[in-house]
Amino acid sequence: MSRVDVSSLRTAREALRDTAPLVHCLTNTVVQTITANALLAVGAAPAMVDDPAEAGEFAAVASAVLVNVGTVSSRTADAMRLAARAAGEAGTPWVLDPVAVGGLAFRTALAAELVELRPTVVRGNASEVLALAGAGSGGRGVDSTADPDDAVEVAASLARRTGGVVAVSGPVDVVTDGERTVRVGGGSVLLTRTTGAGCALGALTAAYVAATGDPLLGTVAAHAHVALAAEVAADLADGPGTFAPQWLDALDALDGEALTRADLRTA
Template sequence: MSRTPADLLRASRDALATVRTSAPLVQCITNSVVVNTTANALLALGAAPAMVDIPEEAGGFAAAASGLLVNLGTPGAEHRAAMRAAVAGATDAGTPWVLDPVAVGTLPVRTELAATLCAAGPDVVRGNASEILAVAGAGTGGRGVDATDDAESAAATAAALARRTGGVVAVSGPVDVITDGRDTVRVRNGHPHLTRMTGGGCALGAVIAAFAATGPDRLASTVAAVLTYTVAAELAADHANGPGSFAPAFLDALSTVDGAALESRAVLA
């Protein structure tokens, strides 16, 4: 498909409408800090969350789900086994899956696991710039979950990583960079309050998995997810006094953001 901003905006409107009407079932193997935030974000959008993270169940469920999120935030032994099983089940069934390599580079267990999972060919890798650089072997990670690099500095590495995995890489930051290794799109929407809300980045990975279920064009669906999420953040910030009031306002905005809001606020390049 064409990659012009107008075409991507049109595709984003269609993908959001499809999420609302199809209620994709998203399996989330995610970290214990953000389970509630992630589930609520999916519910607000109209998707259905399923936190199926027991190794004996994860693979079979991934085969039946609409999308899968694998988030490395708190990778205990059972979680790691569930991740491997879910990725195998998703791969066999053709279920799109998203890898969120939280805090890789600085911590050895998750860094090794991220490399293993990345080799399995995720449909989308989503992380901050330092995480993406570390996964690609071009950096040593950030300060815990915080990036010490900016998204633009990781753009070329993200494109190379996308070509290596055969999927899409989404680099989160004040300007989000999304690439499939051939085309690169920048989303200049969002609000700083997202970085001050627990799960602000992690829940985006689940939203990307939900949008991946809307069609085979992973670049377009990822742009749609990021655009919807960041426009909702702007809408929420209009009614918030700070991070505390932003969090519930953000869920409200995710439930009401529509194609018209995307049309009026989108800044794509």
Template sequence: MAVQKPESDTIVAWPHPDVKNDLARLRQSSPLTHCITNIVVTNFTANVLLAVGGSPAMIVATEEVAEFVRIARALLINVGTITGHDAAAMLKAAATAAETGTPWVLDPVAAGVLEFRTSVVRELIRYNPAVIRGNASEILSVAGAVGGAKGVDSTASSLDALPVARKLAEQTGAVIAVSGEIDYITDGKSVIRVPGGDVIMTRVTGTGCALGALIAALLSVTESPLRAAASASAIFAIAGERAAKVSQGPGSFSVAFLDQLSLLPDGI
């Protein structure tokens, strides 16, 4: 699967057999996934994991996170609405994950926009996340590049960020998953391209954040972080496409998206 040029990358999309097998394994084991995420998307993220057959837990107390990381199969840290209390809990959870070998995903929401969250993200990376997932501007900012970040929206394309993502993967040892019109996932050597989805997914709060949670859940049942990120993106892409066909706007799409996740592999 290793490639040298984006134009010759590996394409992964539903119904790729590896993706279907990874989803089946997730449903069979229902991995307990510890999510320290932002307050805007907590409910949606939990429902996404339940829809695909996972087991979410939203434990955020600084006094409890270390204990729970030791129980969980995987961890998500999303800095979207970070506070000082959150930062302490996130750093404690990440340190525990590094100690116990619990695989975890970092979602550096709006990194590069504000110094506090950016500094916390830098500290979190020291604890070796298995996957760093973000839009192009976030990944560029995390890598110290100029990404033109604007809030949580990306002003750069996922393809623009790919060369920097590959270098960031080499520097950190993490798989870098760049979300966009086409998702690009790289470990610094291999590049996987995941097409699909629908533009309406950008008008619903929480789709990107929930993708990070699904990647975390899949980390515990797949053979590599690269495969976990690719399978999660492919699952989201097909569910998004199918949900868009039966919805009338962002509200009905949110419901339809959860339905389509739960209906896979058959769908509509």
């Protein structure tokens, strides 16, 4: 079992730059731009192919796949099913981001179906993870009404069920593979005031898991990278508008050495 500590984050960052994974994103149309730019900033390659005519074919050749149900339709739901299946068959890591699951019947049923395909990583806020695990009724739109710490046991149980990793975003992020739990502190409240920062984190998680071949380490590294970059950006920004470009600059600038300064707490 691999170590997950600040020193291994350095290796993960270097692996990401060296391998430049191609991340196939089936994600919501609100956040496609910042997601693509965040992937480019850290040295990965984004591609957004979200039609059933192409999604399975592309997922089979990508380094990693992101499935985010934020603006799902019947058409893109089919594409997500095909991509998740193709990723599973190819042994390609894929991340499920259950945006607003719990509050809406269509996407809640879809997410329940997708989770049976055993995503390598589930990333969401506490309300979404609780709802996905059948233990809550969802938040308020895309906002969580639950606390990450309340979701820890449910997240660990969900991780054991999928055989993967579950990450719960919040002021302190919780990442668990069902046995080990790592908390990632730091970050900035401005992340919650920038549309797509959480969704981009899902894409960076996919990239890091592909680069490291280690779902727990890769997920923790993505969360640490996002949090540290947010701290740098918050110092330079005058508000939520100038924060976003600064955050992308900081995602780019942070190297392996910088990632060793992450606030990791291993339980």
